[in-house]
Amino acid sequence: MCSASAMTAGVAYGEPEPSAVDAREHKLRLGGKAHWGDTPMPPAAERGGPLSAQDAHTLVQWVLSQ
Numbered sequence: 661m662c663s664a665s666a667m668t669a670g671v672a673y674g675e676p677e678p679s680a681v682d683a684r685e686h687k688l689r690l691g692g693k694a695h696w697g698d699t700p701m702p703p704a705a706e707r708g709g710p711l712s713a714q715d716a717h718t719l720v721q722w723v724l725s726q
């Protein structure tokens with residue numbers, strides 16, 4: 661049974677918090693480091709070209725759906 665608080669907080673399975681989605685889209689476009697010590701994820705421009713907000717959104721939705 662899901663609790664109401666879990667639902668409103670957006671932590672129910674399949675419903676990631678919007679801020680978590682935004683953070684990942686941001687990292688996918690601009691890179692950065694946070695969770696892997698000093699190893700950064702390179703920005704999209706260094707990985708072969710710029711990544712549009714729409715494409716970042718599509719990629720993050722796919723990653724979070726796995």
Ligand code: HEM
Pocket residue numbers: 684687688692693694695696697699700701702707719720723
């Ligand atoms: C299309 C290609 C890529 C996709 C879709 C992708 C996706 C992601 C996502 C979604 C995260 C955030 C994970 C999270 O915070 O939950 C992440 C982090 C990371 N990625 Fe990538 N990535 C890609 C390419 C790369 C490449 C080419 C590298 C290195 C050469 C890389 C290195 C890293 C590192 C080191 C992190 C952790 C950064 C941190 O400490 O927060 N990624 N990646």
